[in-house]
Amino acid sequence: MNYQIIRFVVLGILLQLSIFTHGQNIPKQLPVTEHPRLLLMKGEENEIKGLISKDKQWYKLHEAIINEADRLDDEGLLERKQIGRRLLSVSREALRRIFHLSYAYRLTGEQKYVERAEKEMLTIAGFSDWNPTHFLDVAEMTMALAIGYDWMYDALSLDTRKTISNAIVKHGLEPSYNEDYNWFLKATHNWNQVCNAGMVFGAFAIYEDQPKLAQKTIERAIKTIPLAMEDYKPDGAYPEGYGYWGYGTTFNVLFLDAVENIYGTDFGLSEIQGFMETAGFYKNMTGVTGLSYNWGDAGGGYGSLTPAMFWFAQKSQSPSLLWVEKHHLDAADLSRLTRNRVLPAAMVWGRNTSLNGIPAPTRKVWVGQGPNPVALIRTSWTDPDAIYLGFKAGSASVNHGHMDIGSFIMEADGVRWAMDFGSQNYESLESKGIQLFGRTQDAQRWTVFRLNNFVHNTLTIDGAHQRVEGYAKIDRFGDSDSFPFAISNITETYEGQAKNITRGVGIVDGRYVLVRDEIKANSSPSTIRWNMLTPAEVTIENDRAVLTKDGKKLYLMAQGGKGVKWKTWSTEPATDYDEPNPGTIMVGFEYEASGDEDFALQVVLVPEKALEKVKKHGRNLKNWK
Incomplete structure (x- = not known):
């Protein structure tokens, strides 16, 4: 049975259970009769006043909000x-x-x-x-x-x-x-x-x-609301990705806080499996460069202050959750943060939190399962030149999903080398008649350039789309410093196109990234394209591709697959509805697989400083430890 159908049936049952477990003891009268009663009770503003009187960073944020309120007089x-x-x-x-x-x-x-x-x-x-x-x-x-x-x-x-x-x-x-x-x-x-x-x-x-x-x-x-909150199970990975986490989860937290403030309880809602853990997902979705891992219908670019994280940090008593948020508050000018429509909630939820001495997180590998599993791996939280590797399994059938199963992003030396476009503005497509939100295999959604597998950092077989009904989990992962990795069998995503495909990604000795695909081809010959989207300039040097950006270099080299020849593909749109993609290019190769061939494709992504440290890797994925 289709994974999504199973999930719908299960969630329907869980909804019925949630009505019983979460909805029985709601008082029939509102316990709080005076105003204000939403988020910040009467007199609690004094806690904020005390905070800003002794903490310069919090005062800067407070001042930015006040200045923006003053500026609104100039707006119609x-x-x-x-x-x-x-x-x-x-x-x-x-x-x-x-x-x-x-x-x-x-x-x-x-x-x-x-x-x-x-x-x-x-x-x-x-x-x-x-x-x-x-x-x-x-x-x-x-x-x-x-x-x-x-x-x-x-x-x-x-x-x-x-x-x-x-x-x-x-x-x-x-x-x-x-x-x-x-x-x-x-x-x-x-x-x-x-x-x-x-x-x-x-x-x-x-x-x-x-x-x-x-x-x-x-x-x-x-x-x-539990029907939506069940999607955080089991580990907190939010199926709709970074941008929609900031939307859905923020409003979910606003909901929970308002309910708990008035009733003194959230009726067990925050105890739903995975919900409190989702703050770890979000924290780890920001790379070393400050760019988010923007798979699915997420925007590109740098992240911004997220008030909901202050709620999670306070409720779980985990100040390291604010590591990324603290860096946003370190900026000299905080006026840009006022574009966030719920920014004052950061002052509300952070009013009992000191920003001094926020500890760096210690966990460098975060893995979450659920409808859209991910593995988020880094070599350091404090080194600006650290390697960051994000790897995605899941399904294209989830809300706001792309055909990006098996895709990855990669950063090193302060540069994002392997990237994701994220989404295109909805109105720019809908205004031209594109039916954007269909999720069937033949949906018009998959004709949009940024949404299908051709442009993601994954495999394409014989020019075909990934299967919408396919699903892949993170089958195994390791979190050692010498070789953190994640492996996913993504065969369902290529049903009818190959007999088996398993992809593993990892970081070798903290120096470079390894991507290995183990493939059992169909009975007839097939063409398999290995693709990576990058904002770098690409030159081909014999048996390797050299990427250059911001004075840094990254080398792509194949280890396995006979006759691999690196090449590039344009990201220029071929339709009148796709947005242009300046400053980007796709790099990879095509492998001609013979019928029933059982083979491996292996690529290393090597920063220039690690070029002399590259090893020949011959271990099968089953032996990754």
């Missing part, structure tokens, strides 16, 4: 401008503005922030709707008004409160009961997390005005 009020099928950019900007302004008011008491936020909220309340056909838009807009309404409650006039409360009910909570819009209740991905969080914030904010509707919404959310 938001308008209901929909782009394609989404109002999401407006909803997100609303959340950013109102959260920053609300924080500024709570910490300074200055009425000017209330006046600016009030104008914004009344304008939004007057929109015809918040675009319920794309319910993420409604969720974020509801959360925005809920925070502003709750945090500024005593400073808003009675008429203003009534208008905002009515809008939260009319445009937010009530549409969530329309079956044309609320499919998110059955989703196992970020839609469930974001939409339930938005609805719960709205319900908590206006509870007095609509107690029956609010109570029903809160109970519904606590019963249904």
Whole structure:
């Protein structure tokens, strides 16, 4: 049976169980009757004031938020401008503005922030709707008004409160009961997390005005959000990757914190297997260069401060989880961080955390299974020239998945040599008629250049796509300093194209990377392409490819496979809907396999300083230890 079908059946059963285990003891009255009641209770702002009075880094972040709240006076009020099928950019900007302004008011008491936020909220309340056909838009807009309404409650006039409360009910909570819009209740991905969080914030904010509707919404959310949280099992690897971790998990944490603040418990939700462990996944998804491992529908580029990590660090009492976040706060200018719409939550969740002496993590190999297993390996957390190796198994059938099973990324000497494009802007494709979110084998999604296996750092056989229904786990891994590695049998992904394919990746003696493929070919001859995407310049020198970037060099050399000849392929798009990919090129080779051939392809990725240290590796994957 298809892995995804099995998972759906199992998750359906787990949802029924979660209704019993997590939904039985929810009080029928709201225990907290005063405002503010969301995230930061009345008087708790004094803890933040104490923190910023003695910690310069926290003060810098606080100051950046206040400065941004002041700057918003120069911005025009938001308008209901929909782009394609989404109002999401407006909803997100609303959340950013109102959260920053609300924080500024709570910490300074200055009425000017209330006046600016009030104008914004009344304008939004007057929109015809918040675009319920794309319910993420409604969720974020509801959360925005809920925070502003709750945090500024005593400073808003009675008429203003009534208008905002009515809008939260009319445009937010009530549409969530329309079956044309609320499919998110059955989703196992970020839609469930974001939409339930938005609805719960709205319900908590206006509870007095609509107690029956609010109570029903809160109970519904606590019963249904476990369906998405089950996807963190068993180890915390988030199936949708880096970018959507920042989205889904952040809103999940906002949800949990709001619930626990009000009821004194999150009803066991944070104890769902894998959820607390997911902070380790996210921390390890940032490479030595500061670039994220951006597989799937994730953006490229450097990561940014992630407030949810402060919640995880505080709740688990694990300050090393903040190693990456601390480096973001080390920057001289923190104003760029204010583009994060939930940035004030970092101040809320970090208010009892000292940034002095955050210890470097000790674990250099992190492996997670689940719907999209990954292995994340590095030689050091403190050496800027360290090697970082990310390896992905999984399935293209997961939400926001790519045909990237067996793909890897690699960094050394401060350069990302093997890269992933990540996603293309959705509207740029949808506006040209691309049906982007189909997940069947013949879905139009796989015609998009960045999404199929041709451009990922994996294998392609006879020019065919990987199989959407295929699934691969991390079969074995090792975490020794001399040879950390991970191995995955990815045969299901190539069903009908080869009899067996197993790929292993590892770092040899802390000096260079080894990639080994063991393949049993089909009965008929086949052409197997080994591919790697890179931002470097590539020259071919006899039996090796030389990559050059930022004054550094990396050498690609094959060890195995007769007649291997390195070559390059262009990343120029061949359609009018694919985005250009300047400054990138693909490098690799094609191997002509005879019928039933049983063989290995082995490649080493060697930084220049390790060129004289390369060994001839002949061990089969079964002997990797």
